[in-house]
Amino acid sequence: MPQVCRELLSSGLCEDASCPHIHNVPSCDICGLVFRTAQEYAAHNASKQHLKKARGESGAILFCTACEKNVAGTKNWVVHIASARHRACAKLKGLPADADPEEVDAIPGHTLCATCNTHVKDTLWGRHQSSAKHRARQRFVSFRTALDEAERDKNGVSVSDDFDFGIVEGPAAKSGITIHPVVKNTTPSSKISIVSITLASDKGSRTQSPFSVVYDPNRTIGYNTTYSFTVTLRQQYNGRAENRLEILFEDVQLRKRFIIARVLRVIIGNRRDHEQFQPHAPYKPRKRSARQPETNVVEGVLPPSLKAVPYVVPLPMAPIPANLASTLSTGSTTSIVANVRRLYLPFMLDSNTYARHFKHLLWIEEFRMERDLEHYDISSAKLTAHNYYYLLDVPGLAEKRPSVLVGDRILVQKHNSTSGHWFEGGVHFVRKEEVGLRFNASFRASPADRFNVRFKLSRYPLRRQHQALDTVYAEERVLFPLSVHVPTIPYPTQTSAQLKVFNPLIATNAPQLQAVVSIVKRPPGSVPFVIFGPPGTGKTVTMVEAILQVLAANPTGRILACAPSNSAADLIATRLKSLSTDELFRYYAPSRNREQVPLELLEYTYEKVDERGSSYRDNEHAEKRHFSVPPMARMKRFRVVVATCVSASVVSGIGIPRGHYTHIFCDEAGQASEPEAMIAIKTMADSKTNVILSGDPKQLGPIIRSAVARELGLETSYIERLMQREIYDEKKGYGTSVVKLIKNFRSHNAILKFPNERFYKGELQQCGDPKVINATTARRHPPSFFNIDEVSQVKEYVRKLRDDRRVRITDNDIGVIAPYHAQCLKIRASLRAVADGVKVGSVEEFQGQERRVIIISTVRSSREFVEYDLRHTLGFVANPRRFNVAVTRAQALLIVVGDPDVLSLDPLWRAFLNYVYLGGGWTGGDISWDPHTPVSEAGGYDAIARATAEQDMNAFTRRMEELTIAGVEAGEGDDTNVDRPWQDVE
Structure with missing residues (x-):
């Protein structure tokens, strides 16, 4: 069987008049397919798949905002909007029953194949790529791309007129219909010669075509002159026909040839019948509206709590690189992952490439976080003036949807405004369902005014992670520990240690006691030690005992204890209450609400009084107090400092020297992303610091919102990555690098x-x-x-x-x-x-x-x-x-x-x-x-x-x-993360 001309498929044209291959390639733009023979093309035109698309019956997934449900395809959509349930939902929400649907951009567990314009199940992606359907679409895309280039006017020459004859009645087609395309030269002082005008069907395997062309060969066209030639359609029977017209030009002065192609199309038959199959209007699902850019933002008044901590080390801005943001903006998750790997991530992850790798993952996550915050945008919101503040009701605030903290920024603009002019409001206090904002003095709002509201992502936690990654600390024993980093001496036994335990339950639990002994007896500069604690096995109890034993065994020992959340950090501090207020310090970020702090821990905190003192609350004195850090001399004397992983940056930020803490503990380490865990380690550890991690990689990892970042490994916590290394084998590494706790005190058998x-x-x-x-x-x-x-x-x-x-x-x-x-x-x-x-x-x-x-x-x-x-x-x-x-x-x-x-x-x-x-x-x-x-x-x-x-x-x-089942969360649609909780990490 004759094959399609490869030169044609690759470049969109073939100048070889004697080429034996097929040049008139039948293609269907509606379905996006090319065919090797006219018979295949005819069979396709009669197929149900083609006829449905020709009628405008899209199979796209459409979202009904009234019913908050998805509907498959336009045909089902018509049925859906006619249902009584839909009309009732629309009436309840004040929406028209015939409102346009929204097009769903992503289906979870599926990847959009841009070539086929269809969502493919992730588990079938490999099979899809090798399928005949996908290969056929690839041929079409390749062919179409080449044709688009060939059909482009070039070198100052344009070819006008419409080459689509449309629907022609049979008698007219038998008689013949003629069009007169016009060629024009728009390049000054140039002369263009028409070498030939041919039909693709005239080359290679000869096929009968209803089109014919008449022209004057070797006609030269001067500047700003035109030339017209004739194309005639004549056919005795009904059907569809397509051909490609190729005009070969030559620049007389440069002696360079080029081709401009046009596609000839016709449908011959009964016009009424054909119109019956066509949609009455193009079906265009409504897209979710994109945010308008913020071209002018008037800065607001930020709360004094942002200056409560005397930082001496500046935070880097670390903005998302523009080229990376561009890469993340388009394409399916699969294609974006591939592009990020190819363009931005290092080929190998080691101590030299560590920072570059994780900084890019952080930027990818930030990009998604920004987009997820758009879900909470409010239109037509009311602002209520109260003293110095404007009060804003925020639906879902009590459930941290969105999460808003003191010091965050919220933008507002007049409702229905089309400009990019916004006012920034600094968040001064947060209540259950409202926040108190302060704007620039030029801001005005009347009770009748309504505003668009945008929540801005607080970048402080991300900037702290970037700051940690930028440090030069990159010890192999901490980041990529190997067997060479582990001493060959036997691990210390419980008998040889002869510890006097503080918690008597530890004494009867061999794995817990072994973990404590191994931590206490570790020489400075050891590999990180892992307390692998399955559910209910007492990993936090073990960590607290280890902290107390380190303090007892080492009079100069000092500990920085971290956890991903405030609740987990509070649990550590609460169980360390046997220490005095001169030994234990529980640090909270200034944005933390005092009412969220356990009363029993308040004496272990430090609060700074705001000298300015204006407040919305009745108790102004309470409002003026912000969590902070004591003077440096006292700060250095604490033997244990407890904070969240992100807030642990405070110790380096205020100037405490690297190596001040002999041990860095991280509880619930499986819930912290690796950059989070590294804030304390990379900013405060030196060659002698010991790192202890407690957690369970079999339970939930960190909350990562970006499917791209998850695919690239950000969802793998530091403790999980370490436990994939050989030296953390539960049996081989027992006592030296890891101990698995096995006694469950929580659940019935x-x-x-x-x-x-x-x-x-x-x-x-x-x-x-x-x-x-x-x-x-x-x-x-x-x-x-x-x-x-x-x-x-x-x-x-x-x-x-x-x-x-x-x-x-x-x-x-x-x-x-x-x-x-x-x-x-x-x-x-x-x-x-x-x-x-x-x-x-x-x-x-x-x-x-x-x-x-x-x-x-x-x-x-x-x-x-x-x-x-x-x-x-x-x-x-x-x-x-x-x-x-x-x-x-x-x-x-x-x-x-x-x-x-x-x-x-x-x-x-x-x-x-x-x-x-x-x-x-x-x-x-x-x-x-x-x-x-x-x-x-x-x-x-x-x-x-x-x-x-x-x-x-x-x-x-x-x-x-x-x-079902694999990868059901891999999508990156607008509301993919609507149920993924926001964490307060400070």
Whole structure:
């Protein structure tokens, strides 16, 4: 079979008149395909796929703002907006029922193939790229690109007229229709000669064409003159035809030849019939509006708390490089990752490239954080004047959505303003649902005024991480420890150490005691030591004991103790209260609200009084106090300083010399990104400093908002990366570089057994009180639309637990975990009259905590929920670390509310459900699979579910069930991170 001319495909033209290959390549612009033969092209034109696209029936995923759900394709969209439910939702929100949809940019677990313009499941990406469909699209894109270049006017020569004959009735086509294109030379003093005008069908394999061309050969066109030639269409039968006209020119003076091509098209047939298949108007889904640039920002008045700490080391600005921002702005996650690796990241990560690598990951994360903040933009907001301040109501502020701290900046501009003029307001105080702002004196706002509001990302935490990465400290033993860095002497034993423990429970726990001994006896300048602490094994208790023992053994020892969150840092400080206020200092950022600090820790803090003293609060004296640091002489005398990882930068920032602290401890290190953990280490460690990390890489890692940054490794914590190295093997490195704690004091064995076997090799030993539990229970309660029934079910469980006098459960004993924010709000509202003190939150909010009873609301019904729910919920249930954290928070009772038919699509959850069912903890409808059948770790249960799906399940839901399981959170859509919590890291 004749092949398409390679020269044509690569350059868009072929000057060889004797070329034997095909030159008139049939292509379909609607579907984006090229065809080797006219027969293939004709078959395609009759295909359902082509006809649907010709009718404007897009298969794109469309978002309905009224119903807050996705709809697959324009055909389904028409049906959707005609439904009674849609009209009711639109009326409730004050929206027109026929409002245009929004086009969904990303589908979680999928990658957009720009070539095919379709979303491909991540797990099928490799198969898709090698598929015949993808290769056909690649041929089209390559061909189309070459043609676009060939069709461009060039060298001052233009070819006018429309070469598309459109729809021509049969009789007219038989008679013939003629057009007269015009060639014009616009280059002064030049002469252009027409060498030839040919049709692609005239070359190579001869094919009959309805087009013919008549021209005057060797015609020369002077400056500003024109020449017209004739193209005729004549055909005896109906159908479609396409050809390419190639005009070969020569610049007489330069003796250089060039080609300008035009595509000839025609549809021959009944006009009325063809118009019936065409959409009446082009279908253009409404895109989410882009932010207008801030061209002029009037600086606001920032709170005095920003000057509460006497920093002597300036912070670098570290702005995102413009070229990197440009790379991050376009393309799919996969393509962006590939481009970042190729253009910006070092080929190898070592001590020399360490800073460059992580600085770029930080910039990538910042780029996404900025975009995520746009989700909280407010239009038509009201500002209320109160003394020196303007009060702004911020919906979701109490849940840190968005997170706003004292010292942050918020921009406002008059509503409906089209200019880039904004006023900056400094945040002076934060209440539950409002903030107090101060603007420049020129700012004015009347009660009738409405404003657009933008929240600006606080870059201080990011700048502190950049500052740490910029330091010259890059010791191999800390960043990339090897066996050569580990002494060959045996690790110290518990017997030889003869420690007098402060916590008597440590003495009876061999792994904990060994960890303490190994830390205390480590020579200066050792490799980092890891306390690997699975859930409920007492890793913080072990760390606190180690701190106290270091202080007792080394009179000159000084410790900087960090944790990623204030709650974790407070726990360390609280357990160190045996130290005096001259020995222990708990540092809080000046933005920290005094009411958020445990009363028992206030005496270990230092507060600075603001001399200016104007305040919104009635108690002005309290408002003028800001957390700070004492004078340098006193600061150096503290033997232990406790802070968050980010706030730990204060010690270097105020000028405490490197090496002042002999030990740097980091608790819950698995929750800190590596740059966060490095703030204390790279700014304060010297060649003798020992680093101790405590955490569990099997639980949740740091919260990283950017899918690109996650893919490039920012979600891998420092402790997790270290534990992937050979010297941190749990057995080979025992006592020298790592100790794994194995005694679980939290959960009953029935709860612990499954995660123990799945994540911890079955080594955990249950040591809790077995009297606190009757059973481990999983509940099946299929939720109704928008999960109202599930919210009610959770409330009913809480009510029964609170009313049962036999168990004496309080609100503080119960925790409810839900995968996304909207469900948490609904559950909280439902519990206000029943048990207002019950904590309801995401898995991330429960890490490091425990409750006697944990209720997990999985919030998923495959038959009633759309892709938005699926993205968030399966991201929750299919993530092994989330699963591990969720089920190991419970001490006595675990209740899972959800649809097991959906949960069972994931092998991990399927195995867990089998364990619950066979253990007698199953209630509700019967299990729909054989729980005795071994679970396939390869999965594939989604395919089985689709094969057995009932006929009435609509096509969209079936397709959505394909969104299991791997990579369901990889998308970078506008609201991808709407349920990813914001952390207060200072």
